[in-house]
Amino acid sequence: MADLRTDFVGIKSPNPFWLASAPPTDKEYNVRRAFEAGWGGVVWKTLGYDPHIVNVNGPRYGAIWGADRRLLGLNNIELITDRPLQVNLDEITAVKRDYPDRAVVVSLMVPCDEESWKGILPAVEATGADGIELNFGCPHGMSERGMGAAVGQVPEYIEMVARWCKASTRMPVIVKLTPNITDIRKPARAAKAGGADAVSLINTISSITSVNLDTFSPEPSIDGKGSHGGYCGPAVKPIALNMVAEIARDPETAGMPISGIGGITTWRDAAEFIALGSGSVQVCTAAMTYGFRVVQEMISGLNQWMDEQGHARLADFQGRAVPNVTDWQYLNLNHVAKAKINQDLCISCGRCYAACEDTSHQAIGMSADRVFEVIDAECVACNLCVNVCPVENCITMETMPAGATDPRTGRVVSGEYANWTTHPNNPMATAAE
Amino acid sequence: MSASPQTPGIVAGRLSSSRIAENFADIAPPLTGHEALVAADRCYFCYDAPCATACPTSIDIPMFIRQIATGTPESAAMTIFEQNILGGMCARVCPTETLCEEVCVREVAEGKPVEIGRLQRYATDILMAEDGHPFERAASTGRRVAVVGAGPAGLACAHRLAMLGHDVVIYDARPKGGGLNEFGIAAYKAVGGFAQKELDWLLGIGGITVEYGRALGPDLSVDGLKAEFDAVFLGMGLGGVNELGLDGSDRVGVRRAVDFIAELRQAEDLAALPVGRRVVVVGGGMTAVDAAVQSKLLGAEEVTIAYRRGADRLSASGHEQEHAKNSGVRIVTNAVPVAIRGNGRLEAVTFGYTADGPDGLRETGDTFDLVADQLLVAIGQTASGLPEGLAMDGGKIAVTGAGRTSIDSVWAGGDCAAGGEDLTVTAVAEGRDAAMDIHAGLTG
Numbered sequence: 001m002a003d004l005r006t007d008f009v010g011i012k013s014p015n016p017f018w019l020a021s022a023p024p025t026d027k028e029y030n031v032r033r034a035f036e037a038g039w040g041g042v043v044w045k046t047l048g049y050d051p052h053i054v055n056v057n058g059p060r061y062g063a064i065w066g067a068d069r070r071l072l073g074l075n076n077i078e079l080i081t082d083r084p085l086q087v088n089l090d091e092i093t094a095v096k097r098d099y100p101d102r103a104v105v106v107s108l109m110v111p112c113d114e115e116s117w118k119g120i121l122p123a124v125e126a127t128g129a130d131g132i133e134l135n136f137g138c139p140h141g142m143s144e145r146g147m148g149a150a151v152g153q154v155p156e157y158i159e160m161v162a163r164w165c166k167a168s169t170r171m172p173v174i175v176k177l178t179p180n181i182t183d184i185r186k187p188a189r190a191a192k193a194g195g196a197d198a199v200s201l202i203n204t205i206s207s208i209t210s211v212n213l214d215t216f217s218p219e220p221s222i223d224g225k226g227s228h229g230g231y232c233g234p235a236v237k238p239i240a241l242n243m244v245a246e247i248a249r250d251p252e253t254a255g256m257p258i259s260g261i262g263g264i265t266t267w268r269d270a271a272e273f274i275a276l277g278s279g280s281v282q283v284c285t286a287a288m289t290y291g292f293r294v295v296q297e298m299i300s301g302l303n304q305w306m307d308e309q310g311h312a313r314l315a316d317f318q319g320r321a322v323p324n325v326t327d328w329q330y331l332n333l334n335h336v337a338k339a340k341i342n343q344d345l346c347i348s349c350g351r352c353y354a355a356c357e358d359t360s361h362q363a364i365g366m367s368a369d370r371v372f373e374v375i376d377a378e379c380v381a382c383n384l385c386v387n388v389c390p391v392e393n394c395i396t397m398e399t400m401p402a403g404a405t406d407p408r409t410g411r412v413v414s415g416e417y418a419n420w421t422t423h424p425n426n427p428m429a430t431a432a433e
Numbered sequence: 434m435s436a437s438p439q440t441p442g443i444v445a446g447r448l449s450s451s452r453i454a455e456n457f458a459d460i461a462p463p464l465t466g467h468e469a470l471v472a473a474d475r476c477y478f479c480y481d482a483p484c485a486t487a488c489p490t491s492i493d494i495p496m497f498i499r500q501i502a503t504g505t506p507e508s509a510a511m512t513i514f515e516q517n518i519l520g521g522m523c524a525r526v527c528p529t530e531t532l533c534e535e536v537c538v539r540e541v542a543e544g545k546p547v548e549i550g551r552l553q554r555y556a557t558d559i560l561m562a563e564d565g566h567p568f569e570r571a572a573s574t575g576r577r578v579a580v581v582g583a584g585p586a587g588l589a590c591a592h593r594l595a596m597l598g599h600d601v602v603i604y605d606a607r608p609k610g611g612g613l614n615e616f617g618i619a620a621y622k623a624v625g626g627f628a629q630k631e632l633d634w635l636l637g638i639g640g641i642t643v644e645y646g647r648a649l650g651p652d653l654s655v656d657g658l659k660a661e662f663d664a665v666f667l668g669m670g671l672g673g674v675n676e677l678g679l680d681g682s683d684r685v686g687v688r689r690a691v692d693f694i695a696e697l698r699q700a701e702d703l704a705a706l707p708v709g710r711r712v713v714v715v716g717g718g719m720t721a722v723d724a725a726v727q728s729k730l731l732g733a734e735e736v737t738i739a740y741r742r743g744a745d746r747l748s749a750s751g752h753e754q755e756h757a758k759n760s761g762v763r764i765v766t767n768a769v770p771v772a773i774r775g776n777g778r779l780e781a782v783t784f785g786y787t788a789d790g791p792d793g794l795r796e797t798g799d800t801f802d803l804v805a806d807q808l809l810v811a812i813g814q815t816a817s818g819l820p821e822g823l824a825m826d827g828g829k830i831a832v833t834g835a836g837r838t839s840i841d842s843v844w845a846g847g848d849c850a851a852g853g854e855d856l857t858v859t860a861v862a863e864g865r866d867a868a869m870d871i872h873a874g875l876t877g
Contacts, residue, residue: 069467
């Protein structure tokens, strides 16, 4: 069995799976059930000052579904905790006392002034919590009051608040980043400059899940009106992975601990976030969709895969994918591939043909008896046929060996690496040495 | 309940009314909304889809399934009805396992096709439940067309002609329309009087008059119709049946399977319908299966289908054969009836075993008896009472192109015309295509 124990900026947990700051971690009852189910840690739903905020009394969630109503994306217009501060603090204290081996991080959001931030920290510290997460991500409601994403979208504010907190508490400080920004590296750099121990990302993405075509209200609809909410769930994972990678490979923030968040639904998703540098992962939608027991699959799956791969501990593969994330200009333009259709697996649906013929390079031929074959002289290896094929591994991308002639270009495939920076078509090309 | 499955003779009430109602319930209940979405999602929206190619009416199946998947089953139904106005019945009775679903790429890949038939029913049920008729007639052309037969071919032809602005009179020999949909297929395939509902719905297009109890004959001749109308379409199906040609075929208990099925379909109360204790059905097609299974469902103790050739030659599909077996019907192959036993009343049927040889089917000389109080003969139907002067092809009306007969201005389609399988869906295609050809002739 692989060792899944996690030490994230000094916060220890038996596995890297934490519940993200969200409704599942809003109160003691839920968190105890989560720990009993096996979650390694929680980030307690965001605390604020009294009088506590209120939530709408109508729908708080909207969703996007796939086949069989599989939930692919969820959006919410919940705000931070709508319970009194002291109630939360007492419950955190009780839970941490009973589960000392689990990570309990407390999410915070208070007005953007030094007094407010410094004022709340001693009370949080007194709970015995392991760390704090600064919620600079919430895209709705709180941002209109100058908190949440309103802070997270201004790197200077991030740096300022992080500095205040670091100066006022022994607890590790994690800054949660909003994806509702053009360049995720800027707020990450600001967090680092402010002395934050880590960043966590992504928070939810501003979204409208759908429009009701009978009432013309956005969903979720409260008395005929809707407001943009925060989008999360499996659909956002690609966005999150990229933002995690951007921070992991940015020279200014490389090595800064990252708690990865965004659509993690299975052990595989978690492993991918860890491979891109995450030291822990946070989950919400999967738990909200299937209940807390899903963590058991995440643990067993990660264990199995690590055992199969010979990874004894998370550090063995953490960040292993980061060096392979590069800029487009450094991709090997001499790498030539061709699509190949396995006729034994092909079920002759013709989707590859429709996709290629209508929308791509006319590189798949169709015979009278509906046999589909790649025309190498036209194939640019775009991968669209692979992506639309309903049969896994039926169409593959086959790398052409060095020395072979690409029938599309008539050029011999070079074994040498060459990228755009030296390409003759690049006006800015530097001469190859 | 006075009778049981074991009661000798041909009697009614072998099963309780509630049991019979259960037995004759919808064999493939409609999909719920969510089931339909899940089933629709399995469709790959194939390019040049094999299912659509396999459909005799060329319904754009991937398109209608996508329309279901996107929450517009009414549009899906229009996609179906534009090609096949009897898409509702075809969804129930088509042997999809030998047509669209047989060639579904998922059948090929996984042995589990997209449930095209049930999805078609889902969409058509929804649109047909709406008020009114979804198609409008073109401006009147002033042309009149006679259609003989209110079965699938005649109805499809009449509807298309009416839609194109022609006025149509349908003549049907029976007191009700629908043809085999009403009188021929198994009751559990079209429950709730669907054939008549569909007929009424179809006639909602307007411009179609139906005259029942009017068969071709001295009072209704092709020449007379030609004189009165601008064109004539013959779609009266197969009026005759093949007979066993054995002595004793007149014994009590020996009957044509089609008559048995027609009586069953028209019965007010199935529990009052007599059926034998031991029923033997001779034949190997859909009629044989429908007669056998329904005998069993009525409470017959033993039902046997006997077919003269090998199992590989049964014309009933594998799916139908399975259905028969699952219903408790025994299928005996390579057995040809050679004698009907009994004194006035049927008591047993003697069969001779057969084998395929170089000179065709031959009897081996071995025989066996099946005790029976009812023998249903389902060895094929033939055209009968066809008008004089029509060129024939294999016992049916010879046609060229879209149903043109040897007589000018007379078209034919459905089971009475040569070519194509004797299926509802094929009849619909032939009726529709003849209508288009008639229209081209009338307006060209």
